[in-house]
Amino acid sequence: MMVVSPELKIPGEGKEACGKSYTDFMNRAAILSYKQSDPEVKIWESTAIVYYEYQMAWEMNGKKYDEPGISFH
Numbered sequence: 001m002m003v004v005s006p007e008l009k010i011p012g013e014g015k016e017a018c019g020k021s022y023t024d025f026m027n028r029a030a031i032l033s034y035k036q037s038d039p040e041v042k043i044w045e046s047t048a049i050v051y052y053e054y055q056m057a058w059e060m061n062g063k064k065y066d067e068p069g070i071s072f073h
Contacts, residue, residue, distance in 0.1 A: 035056075
């Protein structure tokens with residue numbers, strides 16, 4: 001498992017680091033809005049991924065952010 005930020009930095013790699021990255025974010029940010037597309041499944045031979053696009057707005061440290069993203073599973 002790996003977490004990649006919008007700036008393509010890797011704040012977490014591996015189960016513990018990724019979990020900590022999400023926990024830290026949720027403890028510091030206030031989610032203002034979240035929209036997600038329907039998940040899509042792509043299959044290549046015996047490998048599959050599920051992904052979806054999202055738009056999320058949040059406030060952290062007095063700053064507001066509103067950014068798109070893609071989540072792969």
